[in-house]
Amino acid sequence: MLSKRIIPCLDVREGRTTKGIKFENNIDIGDPVKMARFYYEAGADELVFYDITASHEKRDIMIEVVKEVARTIFIPFSVGGGIRTLEDMRAVLLAGAEKVSVNSAAVKNPEIISQGAKAFGNQCVVLGMDVKHVGEKKGIASGYEIVINGGRTYMGIDALEWAKKGQALGAGEICLNSIDADGTKDGYEMTLTRLISDNVSIPVIASGGAGKPEHISEVLTRGCADAALIASMVHYGTYTINDIKNHLEQKGIKIRRNRKFSS
Amino acid sequence: MIAIVDYGAGNLTSVKRAVSYLGYDSIITDDPEKIAHSDRIIFPGVGAAGAAMEMMQKRGIDNALKESFKAKIPMLGICVGCQIIMERSEENDTVCLGLIKGEAKSFPNNMKEVGNRIVINDKNALERYLKVPHMGWNGLNTVQNHPLFNGIEQKDEFYFVHSYFPVPIDKSNIYGETQYGITFASAIGKENLFATQFHLEKSGEPGLLILKNFCTWKP
Numbered sequence: 274m275l276s277k278r279i280i281p282c283l284d285v286r287e288g289r290t291t292k293g294i295k296f297e298n299n300i301d302i303g304d305p306v307k308m309a310r311f312y313y314e315a316g317a318d319e320l321v322f323y324d325i326t327a328s329h330e331k332r333d334i335m336i337e338v339v340k341e342v343a344r345t346i347f348i349p350f351s352v353g354g355g356i357r358t359l360e361d362m363r364a365v366l367l368a369g370a371e372k373v374s375v376n377s378a379a380v381k382n383p384e385i386i387s388q389g390a391k392a393f394g395n396q397c398v399v400l401g402m403d404v405k406h407v408g409e410k411k412g413i414a415s416g417y418e419i420v421i422n423g424g425r426t427y428m429g430i431d432a433l434e435w436a437k438k439g440q441a442l443g444a445g446e447i448c449l450n451s452i453d454a455d456g457t458k459d460g461y462e463m464t465l466t467r468l469i470s471d472n473v474s475i476p477v478i479a480s481g482g483a484g485k486p487e488h489i490s491e492v493l494t495r496g497c498a499d500a501a502l503i504a505s506m507v508h509y510g511t512y513t514i515n516d517i518k519n520h521l522e523q524k525g526i527k528i529r530r531n532r533k534f535s536s
Numbered sequence: 537m538i539a540i541v542d543y544g545a546g547n548l549t550s551v552k553r554a555v556s557y558l559g560y561d562s563i564i565t566d567d568p569e570k571i572a573h574s575d576r577i578i579f580p581g582v583g584a585a586g587a588a589m590e591m592m593q594k595r596g597i598d599n600a601l602k603e604s605f606k607a608k609i610p611m612l613g614i615c616v617g618c619q620i621i622m623e624r625s626e627e628n629d630t631v632c633l634g635l636i637k638g639e640a641k642s643f644p645n646n647m648k649e650v651g652n653r654i655v656i657n658d659k660n661a662l663e664r665y666l667k668v669p670h671m672g673w674n675g676l677n678t679v680q681n682h683p684l685f686n687g688i689e690q691k692d693e694f695y696f697v698h699s700y701f702p703v704p705i706d707k708s709n710i711y712g713e714t715q716y717g718i719t720f721a722s723a724i725g726k727e728n729l730f731a732t733q734f735h736l737e738k739s740g741e742p743g744l745l746i747l748k749n750f751c752t753w754k755p
Contacts, residue, residue: 274674274675274715274716275670275671275672275673275674275716276672276673276674276693278672278673313740318672318673343549343550343553344553344556344557347554347557347737347738347739347740347741347743347744348695348738348739348740349695349738367549369549369550369553371550371738394583395669396669396671396697445669445671446671474667475667476667476671476672499667499672500672529673529693530691530693531740531741532692532740532741532742534741
């Protein structure tokens with residue numbers, strides 16, 4: 274049986290990691306390559322890097338980070354943030370990422386999903402979705418709407434319809450981020466996660482709101498997520514990957530046990 | 537020198553990086569001469585068996601691999617590389633290298649009837665869905681000893697991304713099995729040839745261990 278995946282997420286700006294609370298007041302917490310190795314040894318099943326570098330000129334720094342990470346850890350990792358073209362996708366995959374995540378670029382140009390899937394394989398393309406609860410309204414039957422720009426721009430697209438369309442276009446996985454829950458540490462958006470998981474056949478990574486291990490066991494069972502994205506709850510040392518996996522195992526959830534590193 | 541065979545299928549650089557991390561030199565090549573004259577051969581791959589075989593035939597790599605197998609050169613297939621050593625693959629009904637008798641089959645799926653899903657109940661009676669491709673970390677039950685398994689423990693898990701898997705006719709070719717709805721062969725071998733359905737280069741320390749064992753293997 275497949276193990277449920279625990280995936281630390283590292284926000285990277287100009288080559289350094291940060292962790293934003295609701296996308297504001299980002300605090301610098303270090304070297305992404307060292308953090309990647311730390312989480313690799315700590316038993317993370319996969320890693321996600323989001324490049325939040327604003328200036329396009331400085332984006333090459335991220336490619337160098339990806340290359341160095343790929344020489345340092347031997348588990349899958351994905352890279353997202355600022356991916357706009359097929360060439361952007363190619364660059365991070367060639368640098369050593371296993372998967373590439375598209376978010377707002379896919380909203381503006383859905384064809385990038387199918388082009389990426391065709392060029393690199395479905396398993397390489399992760400559809401990142403930022404979602405806000407807006408209530409049922411015209412065009413938003415599920416009550417969940419796709420947003421971009423960190424939640425500032427409403428796109429008038431139903432999140433459920435977008436998830437189905439993303440799958441049809443060839444996305445291999447969905448990383449589902451609730452803007453409402455993000456940074457709250459109050460738990461994942463369970464209704465949203467369950468809704469999307471029930472309606473697509475590709476894996477769903479739940480994102481936004483993880484504050485304690487119970488939130489993760491909840492979203493992996495009741496939420497039917499295949500994987501859980503975590504950030505500040507481990508970045509600031511509140512919990513270790515082991516704490517989380519111990520809890521999941523107690524709840525009867527299958528997880529992967531990492532080997533101990535001798536040195 | 538270890539030759540990493542380039543047949544247009546997949547992320548070869550990640551395999552090269554892992555081999556280099558372990559302290560071994562390798563070259564990525566599509567030259568049948570270089571492949572035939574290397575000390576060891578790794579053929580990784582993601583993608584489709586059909587496209588892989590077509591590319592191999594076009595460049596004469598298929599014959600180089602068949603000759604190398606006869607010449608007892610240590611060979612390691614990864615993922616699609618574990619499927620194309622069979623006689624054929626169900627994927628686009630492709631004729632493959634035939635180094636091991638049997639074929640590569642896809643996971644059973646009556647997917648249309650149940651909306652792309654196979655619903656099973658696990659021991660907690662949670663509703664669970666088996667998705668294809670089989671993607672993520674899963675176990676390896678080593679059903680036979682093999683030098684490449686030295687140091688591998690039953691609790692070790694490996695990273696998979698695939699929709700097809702090898703089905704050897706001769707069970708003695710099966711070294712490891714994995715469960716995903718069904719039990720399938722995830723590590724197979726014959727003489728100087730070994731192959732894993734999982735990605736050794738993405739499976740953390742256990743993956744690196746098998747890769748390292750391969751780099752010193754004397755079949």
